[in-house]
Amino acid sequence: MTPDRPFTASVFIATSLDGYIARADGDIEWLTSRGEQASDAGYEEFAAGIDTLVMGRGSYEKVLTFGAWPYAGKRVVVLSTRLPEDADPRITVVRDLDALVKDLAAHGARHVYADGGRVVQAFLRAGLLDDLTVTTIPVLLGGGLPLFGALDRDIDLAHRSTRVLGAGLVQSTYAIARG
C-alpha cells in the first residue's frame, strides 16, 4: 500500500474464453449454470479477505435480481452517475473514481474487491488494481459485455498461479506492479 492509496484492490471474476463477463443483456446463466459443476473456485476464501466491494451500477442491478443480498458484513460502494444517492441503505453511491478513492480512504478500506466490467476497466486505467484472479469458463459467447477494454498504455502483469478447477474452468491470478 502506498500513501496515496491506503488500500489494495483485487478482481475476482469469471469470463468466457472469448473474454465476456455477461451477454449484452446482462445474462450470466452460462456462468451460473456451470458453477455447481466446478469445485470450490476459491470465492469464499477471497471474500473473507476483503472489507469493501466496489461495483458498477450494472453489477449492482444484477445482484438485486438475485433476491438475497450476498454482501452482509461488507461495505458496498456503487459507482454510478445516475443512481440516486439514497437509492439503497445497504450501499454508498459515488459518482466518479476521485470521489471513490476519497470515500475509501475516509472509511479506512484496506482490501477492496472491484467488480463489474466497466469498473475493472476504470480501475486498470487509473492504476488502482493490485491483482486479478480470472476464472475462464470453457464457452465462447461471441459477444457481450467485455472484461477488458481499451488502454492508453500496456499494463504488465506478473503471473502468480494457475489451476484447473472442475468442469474445465481455468483460474489464473496475476499481480500488477504499482507504477
Ligand SMILES: NC(=O)c1ccc[n+]([C@@H]2O[C@H](COP(=O)([O-])OP(=O)(O)OC[C@H]3O[C@@H](n4cnc5c(N)ncnc54)[C@H](OP(=O)(O)O)[C@@H]3O)[C@@H](O)[C@H]2O)c1
Ligand atoms: N462474470 C462475472 O464474474 C461477473 C462479475 C460481475 C458482474 N458480472 C455481470 O456484468 C454485468 C455488468 O457489467 P458492466 O460491464 O455493465 O459493468 P459495471 O461496471 O458493473 O457497471 C457499469 C456502470 O457502472 C457505472 N460506472 C462504471 N465505472 C464508472 C466510473 N468510473 N464512474 C462512474 N460510474 C461508473 C456506470 O453507471 P451509470 O450508467 O449509472 O453512470 C456504468 O454504466 C452484469 O450483467 C453482471 O451480472 C459478471
